[in-house]
Amino acid sequence: MSVKSANLNWKRTSPVAVVFFVFNAARQLGVNGLPAIAVVFTAFASASNERKVLILSGLLAFVAIAILSSILHWLRFRFCITQDRVLVRSGVFRREELSVDFGRIQNVNIREPFYMRPFGLALLSIDTAGSSKKEIILGGIPKPLAIHLRNAMLAKSSDDGSALAEKSDDIADNPILLSRQSKDIVIYGLTANFMIWVAIAAGAFFSTFDVGGEIRIWIMEHIDSIAAVSMVQDGLGAPAVAIIAVATLLAIFALLPLISVLGALFRHHGYQLRLEGETFQKSSGLLTRFDESLKRHKIQAMVLKQNLIARFFKRTNMQLRVASAGSAAEMGELSMALRPAFQVPALSESELPVLVNVFFPGCEPENVTFTRVNRRRLGMVTLGWGVLPPLLFTTIVLMIAVSGWFALLLPLVLVFAGLIVNQVWTKIGYAVVGDYGFIRKGFLGAETTVFPLFKVQRVDIRQTPGQRRKGLAQLSIHLASHTLKIPYVAVEDAKIYRDLALYHVESSKQAWY
């Protein structure tokens, strides 16, 4: 490094950052030491009183060590900002010095954890580019400094926006593109994850059969001391206990959406989206405030999700994907893959086209007519290879072992599977409008990926012998964020889609990253 260390102004973060290090240590322990915690917990439960004191003092010592090490980490953590780079020194025993050029910074996010907000402090996390994907976190610096640094870094890392940063240090100056009320966030919480509804449906389905009875037995065995149960049983009889058991189970499942809604509120409360130059900035959060930014040219694809529940509310959840997520995951960098996508929650029918245009100028999602794939082939291959063999096997086993009546099961299940495949078929579609490609899939809901054609990384066309005979193919479009596959496309269409994407890739002078 050519920079002279003597001239550098090394700074320390605020003492509140110790809390951040403690939280970090606790999270690491939670992830790595869960089995150990379980062992200690069970040991504690069955230990004698003297042992309990021993275990407790051991735990206390452990906590003390964790806090002490956090303080040491904080003491040894220094950072320094120069004109065009950020330097960090960290580590208690093994010293590490990191130096990152502003130009190589991928993204900068600001977080205000609840324990830092009273002090006006923030946490600045810096994603860097390159093979050594490493995140630098400056925990506990004053918020104005964090915002200033973010703007300076983002300005340097783009070629076009160098003048933007100095213009305004306060993002609040920019007009709001989108803000979300609590109602929107609640709807987002209800629609973000369809699996919670599947779990409830499954719970309701199974509890009407056998589980209710089993739970009743379980309650009788375990919570026998609860007088209420026996009182209810005495007064109303066993069926009432079963009903109560089912209700309890349903209540547990009903908690899932509640948890989801609470999570959404904590994360997205007071959601505001702004545009500064070419950088989208989003701030949200109930206790911990999250300030995330996303450069327009970093967006690789937009995913529009509308599941059954969202369809009921006439809302669509938008996700913007960047390069690091998909490609980093395959290189074994899970931490990057787990990074949540840039969310734009619960867009109404009128907001959706406006927001799509904000992120992808000139994109007209309302004018898209999707072309469908070959229905016969999709149905026959899925049913013939995927459904029929296991179904046939199960039926024969059941017929031999239980009763010949199970033969009736075969056509019934086959018709049902056929209906499902047909429903899936209605959702698979592809289209190109202007400079953008559209690919849709789904079952009851739909998930549409929109991508600028010039951002395509690679195109594959595959043909099985059967597909070759029928003039069909599977088209795979690899984006830097994720891969899209369309099965059973007419081979001419696949080739046109490929040639069109390649035309955009090869004639575009814009960088994809």
Next chain:
Amino acid sequence: MAFVNVQVDLADLPQADELVMEPMAPSYEREVKTQQFIIWVPIVLLSFLPVLLTQFLWLLAIPMSVLILAGIISRLIIKKALVKGFAMREFDIAYCSGLFWRKTVIVAYNRVQHVEVSSGPLQRKFDLASVKLFTAGGTSVDLKIDGLSSGRAEQIRAFIADKIEETKSE
């Protein structure tokens, strides 16, 4: 940001379909044959073991079936090597492979992150090399062409590296 929306006539698009695929180096067939030979000889020899140990003549059926299997599999693998082909255009490279499951991959030079030439011991014996292309999308290796003469592989690598430099400087 000015997005230009050029009207494209689909019939005028350059079609990757009209490419003439260049087959692999002539020595590639010999390399694959040698490779198959190296793999199957010990297996065939081992399959004689039951007969030699027990002296039951009917156990000769094992080496017989192994031989037939080896014949079929190695024939298919050799055939698969022969149908591979690649083509280079001004802006992209196409590679097609697969005997039953045909696959065509096309990568544009301006999406290539880096190019790699590698050659194993057997490949070196036949003066062959592989070219690997990496982009930011999909799995780690996006395109791997085996069975190029080492001179041709180096030529391709240099050509694509040049193209990458070109797009960077623009």
